[in-house]
Amino acid sequence: MPVATVNFTPVPALAGGLLIGIAAAALLFLNGRLAGISGIVAGLFEPAGETSAEGRSVRGTFVAGLIAGGAVLLVAWPAAFEAIDPAPATVLRFALAGLIVGFGSRLGGGCTSGHGVCGLSRRSVRSLAATLTFMAAAIAVVLVRLHLPGWVR
């Protein structure tokens, strides 16, 4: 397969990955929790009785940290973001994708961070199965969207 060396950015990719790992390790070391984003966000919507006050506030501040990091990036590393065409079809596609991502990650108990990073780091067989499954599904969807003839799309 042709590897697009023009797009390959090994140094920032590895540096970013190491930072993600360090952040996940810090949350486990200090707060005893796994940095699984979909679970953390879902926990914010749970009824107060089903979760501890400590869990709720820690999840809230973790998400606040994520968003604050976005603000820092906006100023210090604007290359982190790209303009996305706000055409109605694109907005609709992103909304549909978000809905499926939310539902699926909750059903499957994790997403790229919870299964892909934290789960694999815990050597969880469930997370390995989940990661292989969502990778295969995502690769298949991109294959259909980008490479199959128009009548399939």
Add this chain to the structure above:
Amino acid sequence: MKGPALRNAAAFGSGLVFSLGLGIAGMTRPSKVIGFLDLFGAWDPSLVLVMGGAVFVGLVSFALILRRASPVLVSRFVLPARHSLDARLFLGSALFGVGWGLAGVCPGPALVAAVTGSVPVLAFVAAMAAGLVAADRFAPGRDGDEETAAAPPPALAVTLPATVAPQPPPAVRETTCG
């Protein structure tokens, strides 16, 4: 437990560093993620290094951390209770993958990129929240996580009945994996 302010500061710092990692790695750009998922086009292997780097740090550090009796700022680790490979795991993960491939965005990067005010990203975040809530409402039965006081003797905290609520609560339904 010691100091809620300290716990919140630690979580905030972790979220901040996690976010910077996602941004520097390029995960916050849908085109970058699609480039990785596009195995049959001009494949961009960058994400192998993102995940590889994160999991490398995780494999080494998690093993050491989970050997401790407890985390630093709270008394217990909160870890997933479910261990079986079931239909829920595969169906949910397959759906997640479909959504990921459709937009090139997953939950963490979506929250980080939301600061740009991009309408498609904001639509993704709002719909994702709806999807998370919908799964809890229409497909309940998800196991909570278990709190373990210590890694070597994990039995005590788990076997307590959930109905009594002493201090600290023994088997609170927690949702951290994700």
